Amino acid sequence: MLKVLFFARVREQLGCASLDLPCPESGLDLDMLQEQLCREHGDGWRDVLEEDNMVRAVNQVVVAGNCALTDGDEIAFFPPVTGG
Amino acid sequence: MLKVLFFARVREQLGCASLDLPCPESGLDLDMLQEQLCREHGDGWRDVLEEDNMVRAVNQVVVAGNCALTDGDEIAFFPPVTGG
Amino acid sequence: MATVELPRPVISVSVQEADFDVARLQASLLSGAAVEGAIATFTGYVRCDNENRQVEALELEHYPGMTEASITAIVNEAAVRWPLLSAAVVHRVGKLAPGDQIVWVGTASTHRESAFSACEFVMDFLKTRAPFWKKEQSGASAHWVAARETDDKRADRWREGDTE
Amino acid sequence: MATVELPRPVISVSVQEADFDVARLQASLLSGAAVEGAIATFTGYVRCDNENRQVEALELEHYPGMTEASITAIVNEAAVRWPLLSAAVVHRVGKLAPGDQIVWVGTASTHRESAFSACEFVMDFLKTRAPFWKKEQSGASAHWVAARETDDKRADRWREGDTE
Numbered sequence: 316m317l318k319v320l321f322f323a324r325v326r327e328q329l330g331c332a333s334l335d336l337p338c339p340e341s342g343l344d345l346d347m348l349q350e351q352l353c354r355e356h357g358d359g360w361r362d363v364l365e366e367d368n369m370v371r372a373v374n375q376v377v378v379a380g381n382c383a384l385t386d387g388d389e390i391a392f393f394p395p396v397t398g399g
Numbered sequence: 400m401l402k403v404l405f406f407a408r409v410r411e412q413l414g415c416a417s418l419d420l421p422c423p424e425s426g427l428d429l430d431m432l433q434e435q436l437c438r439e440h441g442d443g444w445r446d447v448l449e450e451d452n453m454v455r456a457v458n459q460v461v462v463a464g465n466c467a468l469t470d471g472d473e474i475a476f477f478p479p480v481t482g483g
Numbered sequence: 484m485a486t487v488e489l490p491r492p493v494i495s496v497s498v499q500e501a502d503f504d505v506a507r508l509q510a511s512l513l514s515g516a517a518v519e520g521a522i523a524t525f526t527g528y529v530r531c532d533n534e535n536r537q538v539e540a541l542e543l544e545h546y547p548g549m550t551e552a553s554i555t556a557i558v559n560e561a562a563v564r565w566p567l568l569s570a571a572v573v574h575r576v577g578k579l580a581p582g583d584q585i586v587w588v589g590t591a592s593t594h595r596e597s598a599f600s601a602c603e604f605v606m607d608f609l610k611t612r613a614p615f616w617k618k619e620q621s622g623a624s625a626h627w628v629a630a631r632e633t634d635d636k637r638a639d640r641w642r643e644g645d646t647e
Numbered sequence: 648m649a650t651v652e653l654p655r656p657v658i659s660v661s662v663q664e665a666d667f668d669v670a671r672l673q674a675s676l677l678s679g680a681a682v683e684g685a686i687a688t689f690t691g692y693v694r695c696d697n698e699n700r701q702v703e704a705l706e707l708e709h710y711p712g713m714t715e716a717s718i719t720a721i722v723n724e725a726a727v728r729w730p731l732l733s734a735a736v737v738h739r740v741g742k743l744a745p746g747d748q749i750v751w752v753g754t755a756s757t758h759r760e761s762a763f764s765a766c767e768f769v770m771d772f773l774k775t776r777a778p779f780w781k782k783e784q785s786g787a788s789a790h791w792v793a794a795r796e797t798d799d800k801r802a803d804r805w806r807e808g809d810t811e
Contacts, residue, residue, distance in 0.1 A: 377612070394627070396612065397629070459712055481794050482773060522689070525687050525762070531681035633760075
């Protein structure tokens with residue numbers, strides 16, 4: 316399984332904080348996962364997840380480009396951070 | 400009168416914390432005052448007061464070069480500062 | 484040339500709802516051996532206004548786990564750049580009101596240069612890397628605070644080998 | 648372009664033998680109106696060793712009157728360069744022991760950039776301009792601490808228009 320998390324504005328816009336997805340044996344990468352989420356949930360999700368400044372993290376580390384995913388990974392989508 | 404103060408290492412080397420000098424009617428500047436102190440107190444004072452890094456202040460403001468003195472002025476000689 | 488082995492700095496990171504005591508935090512940076520000559524600290528507060536909006540309350544959301552890990556990574560990076568003796572970071576989450584303390588960063592070193600630089604470095608990267616998000620409440624409306632471009636620029640300064 | 652009148656910052660300078668309480672000092676920088684977003688502080692401590700010498704005690708001499716005036720001038724200069732809301736400086740004089748606090752500088756502003764810069768600016772110039780002198784005691788011998796050339800260099804940085 317893959318755990319997918321959404322935070323802050325993204326969480327509110329999608330109306331979803333987290334979901335679990337099976338990890339296919341054929342393998343999956345971050346871009347494929349995002350495309351799958353957009354297809355399954357419709358254009359509302361696509362508009363949000365494809366935003367220019369969307370941040371993606373895999374296993375709590377921000378990923379700049381694409382990357383392969385492995386069963387058990389934790390993926391997160393969130394807007395630019397505003398702490399401090 | 401002029402008030403002359405010495406601080407820290409300078410004070411210890413001269414064995415003097417402060418002294419009062421009459422301010423001559425003919426006028427006096429900082430270099431003249433220093434020369435007068437060296438003449439009156441001997442080479443021990445000259446060695447200290449003519450050190451390259453000696454700091455001179457007039458009325459609690461550091462003076463880079465020479466400057467005229469007026470009756471009532473407070474003159475100070477001290478080594479580079481080491482606070483903080 | 485002899486290489487001097489510096490002890491690993493003592494690092495503490497906390498993400499919490501509770502308020503914090505700056506004096507106690509600062510004291511926690513001292514080893515008791517009088518080797519620290521300098522402590523630089525930063526405290527962030529909730530302001531009553533932000534970009535001309537009145538702020539009545541602030542809600543701080545974070546990514547549990549990643550928050551602590553990313554702050555620890557930032558502090559460790561600072562400790563590689565400067566000879567730190569100890570460092571601590573506390574960041575609050577949850578509901579905050581104007582005047583409340585949000586964040587505290589403290590860095591101890593033998594001299595002030597490294598304490599100051601490390602403290603500012605940690606704040607600059609905490610602002611741009613640690614997964615916290617602020618939501619402001621003004622009357623009936625609430626909105627997510629947008630990231631400041633100037634924050635990215637400040638963090639970028641450190642990439643150019645500027646270690647002072 | 649409209650000019651915004653910033654209120655004059657609240658400045659406090661104290662030269663004293665007594666120890667100080669960092670939490671109370673930091674609180675003194677807050678107006679209570681929740682306009683401060685950032686406080687940067689620096690605390691200097693007596694180290695047990697300095698340039699490889701064991702330090703058993705430190706005697707801090709100063710030039711009464713000029714000390715306060717020069718620190719106030721430095722803080723005022725910082726307030727011209729950065730939009731400070733308040734600033735405080737405490738410097739101790741007299742006999743100090745390793746581990747003792749010597750100096751505290753705190754600066755409050757709306758944002759961290761100005762608080763950090765002003766705090767470091769004040770420390771850099773306090774080190775090079777304020778008339779304090781340290782005498783170290785090690786066993787039977789005592790000697791005056793020499794000025795550090797690096798301190799002059801750090802103060803010089805600010806002359807080159809580096810206001811960040």
